[in-house]
Amino acid sequence: SQQGEEDPQALSIQEGENATMNCSYKTSINNLQWYRQNSGRGLVHLILIRSNEREKHSGRLRVTLDTSKKSSSLLITASRAADTASYFCATNDYKLSFGAGTTVTVRA
């Protein structure tokens, strides 16, 4: 399994601050994906970064990938209350393997 593991487990920030979370994985990958899950809801795909990419942006999201360290980071800039959710990285070896996630709480 190429399961991603997120760090930290939980993060609490003030609205407007940036949130950074990390993901580590074990084996080589084709791509790495980040997902968000609001409490009790489905998973929302945020961004996919391919193994030959180092950085990718989507709106307020920035993802980096370091294949030499087998790690990725997700940065959410100018956080909003609506960003409160759990964030997961998943490596794609066809079947997604999810970690336990980082729970982000954005305080108003």
Next chain:
Amino acid sequence: EPEVTQTPSHQVTQMGQEVILRCVPISNHLYFYWYRQILGQKVEFLVSFYNNEISEKSEIFDDQFSVERPDGSNFTLKIRSTKLEDSAMYFCASSLDRAGEQYFGPGTRLTVT
């Protein structure tokens, strides 16, 4: 924007009964998946389906489970003889290609009593 839909949103069943969870993937997608999330635990892969057959399944996906694409739009997960430990959120997902973004439905909460 196209989305994956799942029905029902919540299913309550008695132990030993059979349930069928339904999903309508995004129409032009070719790969279909079921995942499970037991309360408080990680999302776990169950099975993937392509070209009308199972392409991969996890250890969880034993003979109690089956999947079917009965027509051009629905994708179903059948759980026979449900057990208490089958209680979980079941998510359906679909993707256009094998290594692409997977789009998840809102889930079906299955409660086995």
